[in-house]
Amino acid sequence: MPALRRTLTAAVLGVALAGAAAAPASAAVVPTQNTEAYWEALYDASCTKTELVDGIGSFTVPQPPAGSVWTVLVLKAGSGSGARTVVEDPVPGAVYTHYSGKDLSHVILCSVEDDYPDYPDYPDDPDEPDPYDPVS
Numbered sequence: 001m002p003a004l005r006r007t008l009t010a011a012v013l014g015v016a017l018a019g020a021a022a023a024p025a026s027a028a029v030v031p032t033q034n035t036e037a038y039w040e041a042l043y044d045a046s047c048t049k050t051e052l053v054d055g056i057g058s059f060t061v062p063q064p065p066a067g068s069v070w071t072v073l074v075l076k077a078g079s080g081s082g083a084r085t086v087v088e089d090p091v092p093g094a095v096y097t098h099y100s101g102k103d104l105s106h107v108i109l110c111s112v113e114d115d116y117p118d119y120p121d122y123p124d125d126p127d128e129p130d131p132y133d134p135v136s
Helices: 002-026 036-043
Strands: 046-051 058-060 068-076 084-088 095-097 106-113
Touching: 036 046, 036 068, 036 106, 068 095, 084 095
Parallel strands: none
Antiparallel strands: 046 106, 058 095, 068 084, 068 106
16 A cells, blocks of 8 residues: 555646646736736737837827727826826827826727627707617
């Protein structure tokens, strides 16, 4: 019985060590938060990074690509843990600044396909019935 126990212990230890040795080789590389790839993976979106010249303190959100909506805006200013202001569902035409008031070094703007392209954001006339509301 002791010989069998030693054999089983050695086998289990060998499998455990082989698994531990393989772990670092299969570990995924996480892209930096300063790249489009990071935000694309996080929001399942298509992102564009724009580097800004010195002295730019705000960013005006453009219209999204046809058939898309903006899902996230990342404003980068400074360094460290507070370097990013993240705005979800940014509004086209709105002006955004970094919470610190610092000049921006870059922005990353991400879009996703518009799930409701024909649904109006707001009715033009509040007295008109909403064609998508079965009650009105």
